[in-house]
Amino acid sequence: MGLVIALLMIAAPALFLVSWGKSGYDWGTFEEDRKEK
Numbered sequence: 001m002g003l004v005i006a007l008l009m010i011a012a013p014a015l016f017l018v019s020w021g022k023s024g025y026d027w028g029t030f031e032e033d034r035k036e037k
Helices: 002-036
Strands: none
16 A cells, blocks of 8 residues: 555656646646636
8 A cells, every 4th residue: 555655656746747847837827717718
């Protein structure tokens, strides 16, 4: 079970950085667009 948690701790930030990198710095505007809708 500890191994699964360790993998999640490594994978979660990595996936977040990848998804954030793909959207670039438009993430802030994405938040604003969602509020307007």
